[in-house]
Amino acid sequence: MRRRSLLLAAAMTIPLVAGCTTSTQDNAERTVVLVTHDSFSVEQSVLDKFKADTGIKIDVRKSGDAGALTAQLVLTKAAPIGDAAFGVDTTFAARALTEGVFAEYKPADADKGPQKYAVDNSGRLTAVDVGDVCVNVDLGALAGRELATPATFEDLADPRYKDLLVVEDPATSSPGLAFLMATVAHYGTKDWANYWKRLKDNGVKVVSGWEEAYTQEFSGSSGKGPRPLVVSYASSPSAEIGDDGKPRTSALLDTCFRQVEYAGVLNGAKNPDDARKVVDFLISETFQKLVPEAMYVYPVRDGVELPTAWQQASPRPEAPSTLPADDIQANRERWIEQWRTAVRA
Amino acid sequence: MAHGRPGLTGALATAALPLGFLAVFFLWPVVAIVRLGLGPGVGAVLSSPDTWSIVGFTLGQAAAATAVAVLTGLPVAFLLARTSLWGNGFVRAAVMVPFVLPTVVVGLAFRSLFGDGGPLAIILANAFFNVAVVARTVAALWSHVDRRAEDAARSLGASRWRTFFSVTLPVLRPAISSSAAVVFLFCATSFGVVLLLGGGEYATLETEIYLRTVQLFDLTGAAALSMLQLASVVAVLVIGAILRRRSTALRLRGRADTARRPVGGEWGIVAAAWGVVVALMVPIVSLVAKSFESGLDGYRAIGGTGFRGSLQVTGWEAVLNSLRAATDATWLALVLGVLTCVALVTLGRTRARPSLIETIDTAMMLPLGVSAVTVGFGYLITLDALPGDLRTSPLLVPLAQALVVTPLVIRTLLPVLRSIDDRLRQAAATLGAAPWQVWREVDIPLAARSFLAATAFAYAVALGEFGATSFLARPESATLPVVIGRLVARPGELNNQLAYASCTLLMLVTVAIVITVDRLRVGSVGEF
Structure with missing residues (x-):
């Protein structure tokens, strides 16, 4: 009987130990913590490719819906929970902006489409998709x-x-x-x-x-x-x-x-340089092509074609x-x- | 004798870990977020009639759901504790299934069963989730209660009802009030069910705190409501503690001695218990049926990541993630829960004031009654002060879950430990047993069954936990309830099929675990 309870105890410990080892990170790695909402979705291979190209690992942290995400960003603006955020939408953009959650950053590609959906001229939020x-x-x-x-x-x-x-x-x-x-x-x-x-x-x-x-x-x-x-x-x-x-x-x-979803670099980000590159990535052709199927939203970048099923059933x-x-x-x-x-x- | 009465200091030292955990992961965050919202607006919210009608509806629906859960849970407890019938193993596992089902799915099932929802549907759905708490907590004590007192009353001419009310019920009261308190707190803070079945017309403190915090960012209003919620929870817990105060020491027996084939009118109770089980199965069966609506498509899709890759994990990976998170939360909660129980029982044997014991007991229950939004948002503004910034760490998931699971462990274990006749311990001590030997020889064998019941419970709650997990889990570590929540929120037939197939999978995993834990027999209770 004693042996059985020992086994049970051992069996119960393994997952925690495993959990610990998988969550330890190599500190030398360049990591950008991307805070986002529940609907964010992207294939792992795309993130892997981004890492291979830039050396930046994107660590995705989901935080409820767009409202919950915005509330969390506002509450933690003094000690941000990430470097970049994606998913603040039309409904909540003004709250995030007046509270000074986002730092100024205008990606080079902003005029290739995203700028048309800009919330204001301050250049703190970059449009990523339209739903x-x-x-x-x-x-x-x-x-x-x-x-x-x-x-x-x-x-x-x-x-x-x-x-x-x-x-x-x-x-x-x-x-x-x-x-x-x-x-x-x-x-x-x-x-x-x-x-x-x-x-x-x-x-x-x-x-x-x-x-x-x-x-x-x-x-x-x-x-x-x-x-x-x-x-x-x-x-x-x-x-x-x-x-x-x-x-x-x-x-x-x-x-x-029209509901537009925005991304931006957080004020007080630990790794603002790489966070900017992540915002660039979100409006890059690679990512924009994926947003319809992954998140059921329309890309903002000019010239990105919609999947066939969308052209037929869900025109913009x-x-x-x-x-x-x-x-x-x-x-x-x-x-x-x-x-x-x-x-x- | 000196050995048998360990000092106050020892007991308080044992309680230090659970109380410290509570202070860091509950009190500190809650106080911080409420303080942030304190302002002149609080008075306006507290004096608004709307606020008080929300308080009234919150407490009213919770009280009604608790009554339904107790009345339906008792026959099931009788079946599990007092009879040795074919099918009891199934019932023991089946009543646990509602516990793990995601509220969104159960809410949708109740909507289709009860038209558009409404207060009755809210009450029944909340009771549906919680029948297991009553059935299993009460059964854990009942199965150890000596039958001879009842038999004596019967042979002295008392009717079956008279015997139940004057002999059985007083003995079971600690377990009933214990479980009722837990159910009440669960129902008072239920969120998804109220939103879904209330159709926007009914609000509870929990839904209102969420809307004020998340949608309106009205921290002042949320703080006012959080304080009201805390005050009503403390009031309910204090009443519960007073009810439990007069618990009698019993002659606890091994289960084999107390379960037997029902006789005469007992079959009526057995029939009632099965009626309850069948009623519980109605929404469950409707969910399983939905998963087969387009054949096996949903089940075939479990190996994949959803229609057009809606998910970042496959169904199987989600099962493993669920098991891993639930295991961590369970052992953590068992450690904290057992330490608390040992401290409370030891304190009870010293000359410590009952109010001290009741305060510790009540404090450990608080996390059940406070909004997940309040605690979660509290974490955001406090935990960065700790080394390692736990705020977005996956380690926070089992920690947050353990906060909710620990009170259940305590409520299952404590009634049994408290009901152990102290004379047994004194006898052991007189015979030369050291305090730890008294525990090993007396308390542990008698409480073993309840410990297993608590483990199964803890596991099921952690498996089904959605709030903390959906806020904190990384996409690659999504658990089954999180996956189901995501799938239901997407259009497309395959996503829907996969959601219901995943639900069935979650039920099967739960049943398998509950049956496994129930089958572990840790020694057998000796004759005393």
Whole structure:
């Protein structure tokens, strides 16, 4: 019996020892700690190639969603948890900038596309990708109901499309907030709340997150829910291509809101020189080509071609709505409150 | 006799490690983040009626879910502790499965079972996660309780119910109140379930602290709510400690002596227990069924990294990562938990004031009742002062998990250790046993089963832990719950299939581990 417990004790120790040995680092190595959000994804081989080319090892640390990431960067600005950060988006950019989280750095390639999406002229944040939030439709389900595909915000409030739309709560969901902002941008600060009252009268359903909306309520996903209209991303249809090779869903390109994700060098970074090279890498052709498939977002660099499935099912929205980052920062809480009054009352 | 009553100093020295751990990895970060937010706005938040309706809903739903978990957990505890029936091994493992399931997946399952969710769905989902806490904690004590007192009451003419309420229940009270306290804290701080099933219309302190901290960066509001959360948790724990105060020493027996074939009306309780197990299986089966919706595609994909490489690890690597992280957290929690229990039991034998014991006991429970966001963000502004900057180190994962798992170890082990008749220890000491020999000969054999129960528990909690892991794990060390969370958040049928297949895999791993741990028999309890 004693031998067995010894074995058990030994078995329990091995993983910790293994954990220790794998986490020890060679100090001579040039390492850049890249703090990012949960959705960041890149194949290991790409990081290995970058290391072989530059001698820099990128150490990826994920820190929750874009909001959590920004909050963490702000809290730790006196003693940063990394050298560079990627994933602060349109919604949170103003907070990171006013709090002085990022140092000034403008990559040489910034004018090859990223500059078009810049949040301001300070050159502290570099755009890396664009993820537009748009209403998605289940084409088959609408055809089955003998309904034409809607196109505009007005269509969504049209009684023909009663009880068909599901959206996310802007207080708890990032696409939910983006869609709210799309309506603010489209209808203006005076009328957007009235539009939501009309949506409510037209039977819009509100759930708290994207998972429930898309995988459970939406009829075009594997969950095969009851509603053929959902707030999701312009990129989502590229993942819902049928066995016949035809897209089963499509994004309404006139209902989109542009969310840009930014990267930058952190103020107080231990290794700022190499951190700049990592920001360069994020807008390099190599990395930009990968972002659609790895993270379901559009590249910002000019001339980077989209994968075939995207060209077919998820074309880039031409003229999505936008709002200035400062406006978002100043009004977010009030908008959510007004939205609550309009929709929940 | 002098040997049998080790001094206060020795006990406090034993408690130093767990208390030091608590101070560094819990109190310091929480105090720091709350202090950062303290400001004139705190009063406004505390006096707002909205705040108090959130407090009311938080405590109300947690109390209701705890009641459901206790009422459904007790028949299962009876089945596991008092009967020797075919299928008990399965039940013992099956009740643990809900514990490891990611909340997002369970939330989605309850949404499809209960329409759009709502308070009832929130309460049932929270109870679903926690039936195991009651069933296994109570069973751990019950299986050692001498049957003869009940038999005597029955033969003196007491009805079955009368016997239960006046003989059995008082004996089980420490374990019931122990587990109820744990369940209450889990439910009061449940996050994903409330968001998903509340549909945005219901908020708890936990969800509100998250929204204020992460979305609005309103640290003042978050600090006010964190203090409220802490105050209500302490209040509940103090009530629990008072309820546990009058615990009686029992004649604890070996399990073989107490389990037998049910007779007469006991079959009714067995049926109720199986009813509970079947109810627990409904959401579980619906998840497994989902994983087979497009045949075996999801399972074939486990060897890969998701649709278009959504993940940076394969399913198998995620299993290994999960096991590694859970193992580290488990042994750490066992060390801390056992040390705390030894210190508390030893203190109980000295003339130490009961309030000192209760304070240490309550303090170790606190991490269960405080928002993961508060603790996690507290780490960010404190731990860089320690050598090696743990803030983004993978070592922080088992440390943070152990904080949550240790209270469970204590709550499983302590009721049994406290219920051991002190006369046994005194007898051993009189016969010349040194203090460590008293432990070896008396306490350890009697508590062995509960130690195993605690181990299985600790492992399951650590396996299913999502909060700390998703914040701290590196992409290459993603665990199964983290992988499932990522997959569910992506479009595409294959990702969805893979998510549910990974869930099934997580359940199988859990069942295998619980069964293995349960089968380890550390010696057998002797006759006293």
